[in-house]
Amino acid sequence: MKALDYADSLMKREGKQRVAMNEATFRKVNEGMEVGQDPSGLLTFVCECGRLGCNKLIQLTRAEYEAIRQNPRRFAILDGHEIPEVEGIVERHDRYVVVEKAGDPEAEIVEHTDPRRPLD
Numbered sequence: 154m155k156a157l158d159y160a161d162s163l164m165k166r167e168g169k170q171r172v173a174m175n176e177a178t179f180r181k182v183n184e185g186m187e188v189g190q191d192p193s194g195l196l197t198f199v200c201e202c203g204r205l206g207c208n209k210l211i212q213l214t215r216a217e218y219e220a221i222r223q224n225p226r227r228f229a230i231l232d233g234h235e236i237p238e239v240e241g242i243v244e245r246h247d248r249y250v251v252v253e254k255a256g257d258p259e260a261e262i263v264e265h266t267d268p269r270r271p272l273d
């Protein structure tokens with residue numbers, strides 16, 4: 154492999170890791186936001202996309218949010234905020250879409266940072 158190709162692939166790998174870390178951070182924020190809200194209506198969360206500087210809000214019912222949190226690889230984001238290189242859309246809703254991580258190392262990162270992950 155040429156040095157330049159190597160640098161390129163390394164940067165791509167680091168970029169993917171950064172995206173996964175951003176998403177993991179927003180998930181943690183949302184776990185805190187869920188607790189403080191009336192569970193009967195629409196709850197407000199931050200978009201869990203990995204884009205730098207995204208501070209958009211999304212609304213989900215508690216049940217919708219809980220369904221996503223059942224899978225550590227899934228995140229709720231605004232339509233159009235997905236990053237096709239690192240995730241695929243698995244569900245489309247009016248207010249949000251659900252993306253799922255498939256590749257390594259992102260899938261591993263988001264699984265290990267899952268706040269609901271049982272302790273070993």
Ligand SMILES: [Zn+2]
Pocket residue numbers: 200201202203204207208209230231234
């Ligand atoms: Zn976003």
